[in-house]
Amino acid sequence: MRRIxxxxxxxxxxxxxxxxxxxxxxxxxxxxxxxTAFGTxxxxxxxxxxxxxxxxxxxxVAASKINVVLNAAGADAxxxxxxxxxxxxxxxxxxxxxxxxxQSTAVRKTAEGAEVTGNLTMRGITRPLTMQAVIWRQxxxxxxxxxxxxxxxxxxxxRSDYAATGWSxxxxxxxxxxILARISRTE
Amino acid sequence: xxxxxxxxxxxxxxxxxxxxxxxxxxxxxxxxxxxxTMQLGLANLWLFGLHKTIGFVALxxxxxxLVWHRISPPPPPLGxxxxxxxRAARAVHALIYACLVIIPISGWVASAATGLDVxxxxxxxxxxxxxxxxxxxxxxxxxxxxxxxxxxxLLVAHIAGAALRAFKGDGTLQRMIKG
Numbered sequence: 001m002r003r004i005x006x007x008x009x010x011x012x013x014x015x016x017x018x019x020x021x022x023x024x025x026x027x028x029x030x031x032x033x034x035x036t037a038f039g040t041x042x043x044x045x046x047x048x049x050x051x052x053x054x055x056x057x058x059x060x061v062a063a064s065k066i067n068v069v070l071n072a073a074g075a076d077a078x079x080x081x082x083x084x085x086x087x088x089x090x091x092x093x094x095x096x097x098x099x100x101x102x103q104s105t106a107v108r109k110t111a112e113g114a115e116v117t118g119n120l121t122m123r124g125i126t127r128p129l130t131m132q133a134v135i136w137r138q139x140x141x142x143x144x145x146x147x148x149x150x151x152x153x154x155x156x157x158x159r160s161d162y163a164a165t166g167w168s169x170x171x172x173x174x175x176x177x178x179i180l181a182r183i184s185r186t187e
Numbered sequence: 188x189x190x191x192x193x194x195x196x197x198x199x200x201x202x203x204x205x206x207x208x209x210x211x212x213x214x215x216x217x218x219x220x221x222x223x224t225m226q227l228g229l230a231n232l233w234l235f236g237l238h239k240t241i242g243f244v245a246l247x248x249x250x251x252x253l254v255w256h257r258i259s260p261p262p263p264p265l266g267x268x269x270x271x272x273x274r275a276a277r278a279v280h281a282l283i284y285a286c287l288v289i290i291p292i293s294g295w296v297a298s299a300a301t302g303l304d305v306x307x308x309x310x311x312x313x314x315x316x317x318x319x320x321x322x323x324x325x326x327x328x329x330x331x332x333x334x335x336x337x338x339x340x341l342l343v344a345h346i347a348g349a350a351l352r353a354f355k356g357d358g359t360l361q362r363m364i365k366g
Contacts, residue, residue: 039228079229081303088302089319170227 020057020064023149023183025049030181032070036159037172038082045077045086050099052181054151056135061109066116066133066153068179070100082171090166091159097123107133116153122162131155131177138182146185153179189366191259196366201261204252205363208245208287215241216339233309239298240307246291249284265357272348279344286338290331292316297327 032047050069057063073094077083087094104118105128113134120129131153138148155177159165191198197205215238222234264273298305299315300323306312317323353360 039226041229079232081232084303085301090302090321 020055020060021146022186023052023054023056024186025052026148026182026184027051030183031179033178033180034175035178036175038170043078043082043171045075045083047072047075047100049179049181052183054183056149058146061107061114064104064107064114066102066104066107066118066151068102068181070102071098072100072122073098085167085171088166091164093123093164102129120157120162122157122159123164125162127157127161129155129157131179148182148184151179151181151183153177153181192256192261195262196362197261198259198366200255200259201252202363202366204248204255208248208252211241211245211248212287212338212342215245216335219335236306236309239294239305239313240309242291242294243307243313245287246295249287249291253284262362265352265359265362275344276348279341279348283338283341283345286334286341289334290338293327293330293334297324297331300324300327 027049030049030052032049033044034047035042035044037043048071050071052069053067055063055065072092073087075083075087075092075094077086086092089095092100101121102118104116106117108115108117110132113132115130116133117128117130119126132155134152136150136152137143137145138150141148157175157177158173159175160168160173189196189198190200192201218234218238218241222231222238225231225234264276266273295305295313296317299313299317300320302319304312305315317327349360349363352358
């Protein structure tokens with residue numbers, strides 16, 4: 001099992017963290033999970049992360065920036081029809097819009113981590129979205145070593161906000177997102 | 188064993204086609220009404236596949252039947268061909284055949300237009316015979332639903348006519364059962 005290490009609160013006290021640091025994604029170790037209602041059941045799925053570009057400032061959290069690009073065309077879901085329906089023209093329309101992008105506009109420190117507000121673009125429509133962020137050091141990293149981090153972003157979107165309304169009589173409007181990104185600092 | 192139709196009787200192939208299709212249609216109509224209205228979930232998703240499987244088999248059977256009746260024409264109705272009951276019966280038969288071709292094809296068109304694969308027997312993906320389009324989907328399902336309602340009325344007439352002839356003992360139902 002993945003051993004979760006200290007929370008970012010512990011990192012904030014580290015004297016090494018005076019300046020904002022730039023991070024990029026370890027794509028093979030990162031994923032976006034999502035889930036939505038299907039009648040009384042739940043559809044779950046994953047979407048690969050194409051790229052993530054993060055500037056984290058542990059001394060001044062509000063100066064942090066998070067930009068993420070998701071590979072919608074590479075998404076998968078818990079049963080074949082769900083994946084096909086999701087990628088089809090009535091939902092994500094990945095033939096025309098193969099990517100989802102998220103660009104943070106404000107990052108605010110909270111008790112557990114940070115609240116990240118940004119713009120999510122889906123099907124060419126951009127709407128604000130707020131997600132909760134928690135950051136850990138990765139397994140095997142020494143305390144105070146912030147070169148490799150795990151960031152988890154959770155939030156909920158309404159697909160009707162993005163005109164992704166296909167099968168709305170069968171499939172829920174609210175989609176829960178659970179992004180787990182492993183990132184490494186670039187020098 | 189007489190496979191082919193004769194000038195006075197139905198052969199085995201025609202009778203098998205008739206009764207197999209009767210069984211499929213009598214299962215398919217309530218199944219279609221159920222999947223159109225049920226609360227969908229993972230547990231009952233397979234009923235859509237079953238409906239498409241039965242519909243595709245019924246389509247193959249009706250096309251087989253139309254071809255077969257070119258090769259081996261069925262006998263004319265018993266009694267005066269120009270009598271009102273026989274003219275009504277012929278009209279009902281023609282409309283039933285039309286429905287049996289239109290209903291599965293419109294269902295297939297509408298399903299393909301949703302953008303989802305049309306899978307039968309849980310593994311065979313049928314060709315998408317329509318573009319992915321809300322207009323095709325809505326029109327396809329409208330035709331599918333309307334033609335099915337018409338078919339239900341025609342089947343009532345068909346079964347009532349057969350029952351009436353059976354009561355009179357004219358042999359029509361008998362020759363579809365025993366040849």
